[in-house]
Amino acid sequence: MIRAAVPADGDDPVLVVDRLRKEFPAQSRGGSASVAVDDVSFTLERGGSLAVVGESGSGKTTTARVVAGLERATSGTVTVTSGGRPVVRPVQMVFQDPFASLDPRQRIGSGLTELLRVRCGLGRAAALERTAGLLAEVGLDEQHASRLPRELSGGQRQRVAIARALALRPEILILDEAVAALDVSVQAQVLNLLRGIRERSSVAFLFVSHDLAVVRQVTDHCLVMRHGRVVEQGRTADVLDHPQNPYTQELLDAVPGPGWKPRRRSV
Incomplete structure (x- = not known):
């Protein structure tokens, strides 16, 4: 269950996930349900940055989708507290492929203004002014506003997706592998953009990522998931530099080191 709450004071977390469980129905008659998330609990501080890491199938994206309201939990609670400012939707999500969330026939500026x-509920003049401000905040301008999504680069489209998410003034921004499909140089630009947004606002970030280098750069806290359960959590530097769980160490060992070259498989 997802619920909103008003904070008792200014220090409580913006997000509390308590004993979250998500099951998917059996694929065939007589089969058993698939447990994607099992007894997951964590908190996210207002203005904080938390990473959820793990290999494919660990349950990290399902957890994020439940927090975003895109999936219904089987049990457990997700509580989002308001910071006392007007919020249209308290949680917004940015996906790995921004092109899928943009209307291919609508120009970027028009889409933001309509949203x-x-x-x-903004009037036309106020919406146009806010659109220009949002594009400037993510490093775009009026030239980009007049373009269609296909006329933008992957990094520019991701900036537009971030602007769309920020338009609704969320308390929490979920980024699901949001830089994974970008070139390394573009990744760095988008990560710098996100750091700047965090410094200028109170929005909290929930990063879903398999890239531990990205996690180290942009998050304060980190939790590691495996088979739907949390196996380790703590400050990002502590988890990555001094892992306590063998699975976390396996993830770290799998990161290619300097000079790594893929081996050619014999046929």
């Missing part, structure tokens, strides 16, 4: 008018 602001429909979801935020």
